[in-house]
Amino acid sequence: xxxxxxxxxxxxxxxxxxxxxxxxxxxxxxxxxxxxxxxxxxxxxxxxxxxxxxxxxxxxxxxxxxxxxxxxxxxxxxxxxxxxxxxxxxxxxxxxxxxxxxxxxxxxxxxxxxxxxxxxxxxxxxxxxxxxxxxxxxxxxxxxxxxxxxxxxxxxxxxxxxxxxxxxxxxxxxxxxxxxxxxxxxxxxxxxxxxxxxxxxxxxxxxxxxxxxxxxxxxxxxxxxxxxxxxxxxxxxxxxxxxxxxxxxxxxxxxxxxxxxxxxxxxxxxxxxxxxxxxxxxxxxxxxxxxxxxxxxxxxxxxxxxxxxxxxxxxxxxxxxxxxxxxxxxxxxxxxxxxxxxxxxxxxxxxxxxxxxxxxxxxxxxxxxx
Numbered sequence: 001x002x003x004x005x006x007x008x009x010x011x012x013x014x015x016x017x018x019x020x021x022x023x024x025x026x027x028x029x030x031x032x033x034x035x036x037x038x039x040x041x042x043x044x045x046x047x048x049x050x051x052x053x054x055x056x057x058x059x060x061x062x063x064x065x066x067x068x069x070x071x072x073x074x075x076x077x078x079x080x081x082x083x084x085x086x087x088x089x090x091x092x093x094x095x096x097x098x099x100x101x102x103x104x105x106x107x108x109x110x111x112x113x114x115x116x117x118x119x120x121x122x123x124x125x126x127x128x129x130x131x132x133x134x135x136x137x138x139x140x141x142x143x144x145x146x147x148x149x150x151x152x153x154x155x156x157x158x159x160x161x162x163x164x165x166x167x168x169x170x171x172x173x174x175x176x177x178x179x180x181x182x183x184x185x186x187x188x189x190x191x192x193x194x195x196x197x198x199x200x201x202x203x204x205x206x207x208x209x210x211x212x213x214x215x216x217x218x219x220x221x222x223x224x225x226x227x228x229x230x231x232x233x234x235x236x237x238x239x240x241x242x243x244x245x246x247x248x249x250x251x252x253x254x255x256x257x258x259x260x261x262x263x264x265x266x267x268x269x270x271x272x273x274x275x276x277x278x279x280x281x282x283x284x285x286x287x288x289x290x291x292x293x294x295x296x297x298x299x300x301x302x303x304x305x306x307x308x309x310x311x312x313x314x315x316x317x318x319x320x321x322x323x324x325x326x327x328x329x330x331x332x333x334x335x336x337x338x339x340x341x342x343x344x345x346x347x348x349x350x351x352x353x354x355x356x357x358x359x360x361x362x363x364x365x366x367x368x369x370x
Contacts, residue, residue, distance in 0.1 A: 050077075050080045051077045051080045051081050051082040052082075054073050054074075054076050054077035054080065054082070055073075055074075055077050055082055055087070057073050058070045058071075058073035058074045058077060058090070059090075061073065062090065062093070062094060065097070067094040067095075067097045067098050068094075068098065070090075070094050071091055071094045071095065074087050074090050074091045074094065075091065078091075084110065084111075084114040085111050085114045085115045085119050085122070086111075088107050088108070088110040088111035088114060088122075089107070089108065089111040089119070089121065089122050089125070091107040092104045092105075092106075092107030092108040092110075092111060092122070092125060092129075093125070095107055096125070096128075096129065101129050101132055101133050102133075104125075104129050105126065105129045105130070105133070108122050108125050108126040108129060109126065112126060117145075118149070120146050120149050120150045120153075123142055123145055123146035123149070124142070124143070124146045124153070124156055126142045127139045127140075127142035127143040127146065127156075127159065127160075127163075128159070130142055131159065131162075131163055131166075134166075136163050136166045136167045137167065139159075139163045140160060140163045140164065140167070140172075143156055143159060143160040143163065144160070147160065152183055154180050154183045154184055154187070154190075155180075157176050157177070157179040157180035157183070158176070158177065158180045158189070158190060158193065160176040161173045161174075161175075161176035161177040161180065161193060161197070164176055165197075165200075170197060170200040170201050171201070173197045173200070174194070174197035174198065174200075174201065177190060177193045177194045177197050178194060180193075180194075181194050185217075186214075186217060186218060188214075188218065188221060191210065191211065191214045191224075192227070194210060195207040195210050195211050195227070195231075198210065199231065199234070204231060204234070204235055207231055208228060208231050208232070211224050211227055211228050211231070212224075212228060215228075222248050222251050222252050223248075225244050225245070225247050225248035225251070226244070226245065226248050226258060226261070228244040229241040229242070229243075229244035229245040229248070229261070229265070232244060233265055233268075238265055238266075238268060238269035239269070241265050242262060242265050242266060242269070245258060245261060245262040245265065246262065249262070254285050256282040256285050256286045256289050256292065259278050259279070259281055259282035259285075259292075260279070260282055260289075260291065260292055260295065262275075262278050263275040263276075263278040263279045263282070263292075263295065264295070266278065267295075267299060272299050272302065272303055273303075275299055276296055276299050276300065276308075279292045279293075279295055279296040279299070280296065283296070283315070287315075288319055290315075290316045290319040290320075290321035290324075291321070293312045293313070293315040293316035293319070293321070293324075294312070294313070294316045294321055294323045294324065294327065296308075296312040297309045297310075297311075297312030297313040297316065297324070297327045298327070300312060301327065301330065301331070306331060306334070306335075309327065309331060310328070310331055310347070312327075313327035313328050313331070314328070314350070314354075317351075317354035317355070318354070324354065325351060325354075325355045325358060328347055328350060328351040328354075329347075329348070329351055329361070329364075331347050332344045332345075332347035332348045332351065332364070335347060336368065341368055344368060345365060345368055345369070348361055348364055348365050348368070349365065352365065
């Protein structure tokens, strides 16, 4: 669920200065550049005047997602003297919701200009639209401009880091992510992003130190351990990777995907039999995990343990995994290569039982019978 920022603006007189209050709702989602939402509430002084009524109607339409109609009323309110900063901002939001980004950009620029560059929500929204249009240098400049005014804006630092990432500047990305981390060192998303930025710069030790520290602070986030394993594996530290995965499994032993990941690392480290044990454990937990059965069959095949390979491939075939077709056929070819036509035909007939639509199997059976 994304975090949205609701700016409630009070205005005592037309074209007066703005007082803003931020109310945050939801959970921040990484790299989902969303706009800040402004609801301009007309005070009682507007009760009998055109702009106030128009603004109230426009806001109601906006809340109903009737953005085109809202824009018409916002524009009428603007012509009748409503505050141009707030109304231009709302017009920009409406165009953004309609995915009319050039028009949204123009409206946010007007809001910034009318405020003489002081209305930070419009500046950040300007940056978000630039990002959506893939104008990353312009997005960076706008985020920096807003952060010069409001330097403690956590999400803006994260978005700035992503913009730097888009232009291939890992140093700029790390600097921005670190600023966000300083503001909230316990935010899980920023911990991962700072770590990723270190990895991009091949600063693996800094990445692992950061994530290990985070795990001690937030021990319920078991995924930190999995991520540590992934970092170690990037460096070909296979034993350290396996150790991190096992530590995570100790806390949550029924994660079959993690068992698969551990088996994959063990196989890469030439520990095939141990990997097979882990895959068998995963299948005992979830007998429908066909990818684990295929992996187990492949390892057994490479070790020339034909019976175990057949058993694993057949388990996957029963689960309709298409990869099992090739596994069983390869076993048949191995048998034929060893001059054991009878065994080869048995395996092909078993393959045909599970994959009756495969014409090549029937052709091979006829060929080998001859």
